[in-house]
Amino acid sequence: MASFKVNKTIAEINERIRQGKAVVLNAEEMTEAVRRMGKEKAAREIDVVTTGTFSPMCSSGLLFNIGQQDPPTLKTAKVWMNDVPAYAGLAAVDSYLGATEPTEDDPLNKVYPGRFKYGGGHVIEDLVRGKAVHLRAEAYGTDCYPRKSLDKKITLSELPYAHLLNPRNCYQNYNAAVNLTSRIIYTYMGPLKPNLRNVNFATAGRISPLFNDPLFRTIGLGTRIFLGGGTGYVLGAGTQHVAAPKRTERGLPLSPAGTLMLKGDLKGMNPRYLRGLSFLGYGCSLAVGVGIPIPILNEEIAWFTGVDDSDIQMPVKDYGHDYPNCLPRVIQHVTYEDLKSGEVEIMGKKVETVPMTSYPLSLEVANTLKSWIEKGEFLLTEPVELLPSA
Amino acid sequence: MSEQQTKVYRKNIHLTFPPEISGKPIVSDLVRRYDLTVNILKAQITPRKEGYLTLEISGVEDNCLKGIAYLREQDVTVTDVSQRISRDEESCMHCGMCTAICPTSALAMDLEKRLVVFDKERCTACGLCTRVCPVGAMNVEVENGGL
Ligand code: SF4
Ligand code: SF4
Numbered sequence: 001m002a003s004f005k006v007n008k009t010i011a012e013i014n015e016r017i018r019q020g021k022a023v024v025l026n027a028e029e030m031t032e033a034v035r036r037m038g039k040e041k042a043a044r045e046i047d048v049v050t051t052g053t054f055s056p057m058c059s060s061g062l063l064f065n066i067g068q069q070d071p072p073t074l075k076t077a078k079v080w081m082n083d084v085p086a087y088a089g090l091a092a093v094d095s096y097l098g099a100t101e102p103t104e105d106d107p108l109n110k111v112y113p114g115r116f117k118y119g120g121g122h123v124i125e126d127l128v129r130g131k132a133v134h135l136r137a138e139a140y141g142t143d144c145y146p147r148k149s150l151d152k153k154i155t156l157s158e159l160p161y162a163h164l165l166n167p168r169n170c171y172q173n174y175n176a177a178v179n180l181t182s183r184i185i186y187t188y189m190g191p192l193k194p195n196l197r198n199v200n201f202a203t204a205g206r207i208s209p210l211f212n213d214p215l216f217r218t219i220g221l222g223t224r225i226f227l228g229g230g231t232g233y234v235l236g237a238g239t240q241h242v243a244a245p246k247r248t249e250r251g252l253p254l255s256p257a258g259t260l261m262l263k264g265d266l267k268g269m270n271p272r273y274l275r276g277l278s279f280l281g282y283g284c285s286l287a288v289g290v291g292i293p294i295p296i297l298n299e300e301i302a303w304f305t306g307v308d309d310s311d312i313q314m315p316v317k318d319y320g321h322d323y324p325n326c327l328p329r330v331i332q333h334v335t336y337e338d339l340k341s342g343e344v345e346i347m348g349k350k351v352e353t354v355p356m357t358s359y360p361l362s363l364e365v366a367n368t369l370k371s372w373i374e375k376g377e378f379l380l381t382e383p384v385e386l387l388p389s390a
Numbered sequence: 391m392s393e394q395q396t397k398v399y400r401k402n403i404h405l406t407f408p409p410e411i412s413g414k415p416i417v418s419d420l421v422r423r424y425d426l427t428v429n430i431l432k433a434q435i436t437p438r439k440e441g442y443l444t445l446e447i448s449g450v451e452d453n454c455l456k457g458i459a460y461l462r463e464q465d466v467t468v469t470d471v472s473q474r475i476s477r478d479e480e481s482c483m484h485c486g487m488c489t490a491i492c493p494t495s496a497l498a499m500d501l502e503k504r505l506v507v508f509d510k511e512r513c514t515a516c517g518l519c520t521r522v523c524p525v526g527a528m529n530v531e532v533e534n535g536g537l
Binding site: 054056113115190191192193198200275276277278279280285287340341342352354355356357358359360361 | 483484485486487489490491499501503504505521522524525526
């Protein structure tokens with residue numbers, strides 16, 4: 001184990017949070033603090049750094065239980081919420097509604113590019129807004145569960161259980177997308193004009209959670225987080241988690257790498273940080289606000305949280321031809337700082353940059369989490385198991 | 391000439407023509423009588439012979455205003471394009487996706503504040519943003535029978 005000059009524990013930091021004495025900075029302020037005072041002094045003075053992101057996160061969904069509504073009993077085989085199909089192959093009245101599932105009669109891309117006006121992400125947003133949604137269920141009927149159908153309006157407060165359960169969120173680094181073909185394409189990275197006329201990118205840069213703890217020194221199973229305006233937890237690595245990508249000397253991956261699986265009670269969430277999305281020509285999704293607190297246990301973690309936009313190298317990929325054909329070519333890397341400037345040079349051409357992640361809302365997430373911790377309302381947790389990383 | 395007279399005045403306007411005057415050369419009158427430059431942004435004639443036209447007019451301010459008054463005399467309904475489009479400020483997330491397709495940069499990122507600014511005066515009500523915005527925050531009023 002490396003030995004550090006500064007050694008703090010999460011228990012000590014929590015004690016300071018309880019006493020209202022913890023020093024909490026958002027990740028933007030921390031970058032300045034580390035630059036100004038150096039990592040060691042920063043590690044002594046600062047207890048927690050709050051990160052935040054508010055971005056489309058397609059691999060999200062709702063695990064819910066509708067309870068036994070009216071006699072006789074029911075074991076659902078098919079379930080819809082506002083005509084969006086949910087997966088009901090679970091015991092009795094449990095279902096899972098995916099954020100990207102469109103309504104059953106959606107014309108999809110039959111009239112290209114499709115609008116995908118309503119889907120699972122929108123149902124989740126509507127529930128959090130307190131709106132009644134139309135619940136429909138079918139069953140084949142058994143001796144213990146004779147009921148064959150259910151059709152009623154239901155609100156979030158009437159659901160006995162509704163948890164956001166996101167298999168893959170918070171991608172650590174991501175592709176910056178361009179289109180080298182000669183026709184416009186509509187992707188999950190937004191519209192890409194032909195012949196390299198825009199580059200779309202998604203991350204909150206230096207305030208993004210996984211750029212601040214690139215080697216997962218603090219984030220793991222059981223880390224308590226800000227999720228959709230409420231409280232959630234990290235359940236471990238998300239699907240497609242890459243533990244050992246190529247990294248910069250700062251430990252930042254050069255390609256999409258770490259991911260998180262997250263869970264939290266929908267009943268405590270806020271629709272400002274959970275928005276149903278319709279991506280022209282692609283489909284439905286959900287924008288999720290996630291904020292992760294990083295306990296500054298030692299100077300190495302302080303140094304990691306000192307990450308700046310110029311340290312972040314994002315791979316540029318062609319979504320016109322390469323991506324759909326599984327070609328791994330990275331055209332080049334561009335820094336997040338350059339992407340933020342409105343224009344970058346790619347293949348010798350000046351290209352307009354288009355963000356997909358809301359920076360103001362990402363910062364708002366980090367600041368909200370900061371205020372919760374400052375008020376003593378939010379304590380940090382000790383991870384039970386850290387995420388795989390090399 | 392005063393500075394005001396020489397400065398080029400620019401405006402995006404939306405015209406609705408009743409069927410009776412669909413055939414008249416009204417737009418060319420704007421050019422001939424008022425010395426305006428006219429850029430046709432969008433044109434449409436419905437099966438009921440009503441016409442819709444979105445124009446950018448530019449020229450001396452006084453002439454622009456006279457030209458608009460002339461159009462009104464001819465029974466053409468003239469509306470400001472900026473009145474036909476709106477952004478739901480509560481809904482907009484300031485993600486920036488719409489800036490990819492807005493042809494006039496009416497929607498553009500404020501690089502300092504990281505907020506997406508909507509400059510109505512530049513907007514031609516082309517409607518592209520209404521389809522691209524993932525939360526449907528941009529709304530364009532659709533003309534009667536236009537769809
Ligand atoms: S795409 Fe929509 S939500 Fe995003 S900045 Fe534009 S108007 Fe706002
Ligand atoms: S309608 Fe939308 S996309 Fe078209 S010019 Fe106006 S703001 Fe830009």
